Amino acid sequence: MLTTVRRAVFGQARRGLAQANSLSSLQRLLSTLAVLEQNNGKLNTGSLSAITAAKKLGGPIHAFVAGGNIKSVADEAAKVDGVEKIIAVDNSAYDRGLPENYAPLLVENIKKGGYTHVIAGHTAFGKNLLPRVAALLDTQQISDITSIENENTFVRPIYAGNAIATVESSDSIKVITIRGTAFPAAEVAGGSASVEAGVDPKAESATEWVSEDLATSDRPDLATASRVVSGGRGLKSKEQFDKVMLPLADALGAAVGASRAAVDDGYADNSLQVGQTGKVVAPQLYMAVGISGAIQHLAGMKDSKVIAAINKDADAPIFQVADVGLVGDLFEKVPELTEKLKSA
């Protein structure tokens, strides 16, 4: 008897609550969750692009971080201007960003926060994770956007950047990955967000992280460098690639990139590949050396501010997009250029 009454009362209360909820969701303004990346207890500042994109949407911005001993990462993220709250989940199970447990974790926190937009970078982490999150939320993700027209409408390159699509989403939660080069990373300054512990569903990951093999380099990071020098098949071997390209990169303070041909032939590491299937860069200066300029390569660099090309083939397609081109033997021209830059 008591139980029945209780159930009825609670039922009513619950219905009232549900009503209030649906009402508030009608009036609810958009709010965004920016998913930040961390690596070994360090905030990946490149992932702060998600906050820049969130600012363009308007509305309150919360940022999400997860991992073991997450406090210092959360505190650093809290200094980013424009962020209201940092949702932090302290659990080393999320250190490696394995989507099998990270996706349910995000889904729980998205539901709890009632976000209308979820944004992460179109990085290896974002690409691996967000589509799984979107599927769990039954929403069609919008990948690799380069611009935001309004809260429902986004611009994204398709066909390796040979066409630009404007798409309008009808989903109630927009799950978005952004092209980092189109949204500069937000600065870690001026903010004072509160840090709050997020919900942790403690889902198991069926996948186990075994190891990683990261290319170490003192040069700037390819994806965010302001100058990039990139070598192609014209370099002919790994030895010559290193001998010609690395001093040029050092003279310019540039990151090193490579075409797919150069990577396939083993001149450079896979992670240095620029193009549709590699990284997309948009530095102040992109210098293409011994690269013909296939459409798949152009997809990764044609938004660079200034493009320079050195190639012995005067008809190479790269010259059609280069702001300045030099026809000549790269083994002669590049060392000469490196010397002149050094003495300048």
Added chain:
Amino acid sequence: MSALRILVPVKRVIDYAVKPRVNKAQTGVETNVKHSMNPFDELSVEESVRIREKKSAPGGVEDICVISAGPPKAQDTLRTAMAMGADRAIHVETKEGEDLEPLSVAKLLKSVVEQQKSNLVILGKQSIDDDANQTGQMLAGLLGWPQATQASKVMFEKEGDAVTVTREVDGGSETVRAKLPMVITTDLRLNEPRYASLPNIMKAKKKPLEKKKLEDFGITAERRLKIVKVTEPPPRQGGGKVDDVDGLVSKLKELGAL
């Protein structure tokens, strides 16, 4: 270890070497051009066939089924996959110009996986037309299966159901291990797809190709993302050539790049 029943989704796309042109109505790109199998899907087919040929999976490969959702011409793509070594094909026919979004494809594939009792799905990491890079991850999420995306190496343990996959990530590679059933998406470095030989192309014509409709799987072609317009990217004009290194340096200074 259970015998592998591999499902390989393939997509017919505009050939990678063709430069796509936006149509006059700004609704999409001109499609009256050469089409081929999505390059990343060729890698998926190749990998499946190699797993069988190299006997790398302890339980062996029982079945390699390729599937494509697309217009009638998608059958050519399926025949190509069978000529490369797939056993059979399922064609889910859609109308010309009726493109499924990744979420719909993932839902379709989930039904197919259940029906076909697949325990390994190998997909390309992205299709080179809409560049979404979503379907494999979405499928894994819907099935609740582990996923290994952007695979450059797939290795089976000598016993049991564990699979070790090396993945391409930013800055290098990472290795993860999971147990079947699972979803893998391919990166370019995984293998080098074979060319189908003429005798194999002839044989592929006799392999079974089952025709299905979207309704058979309870899927509709409705879109969550409306394409408002498709435009050409802003053109980039070459700035001409210089004669020597000095010219290059001074031009770069003039452009503010140095």
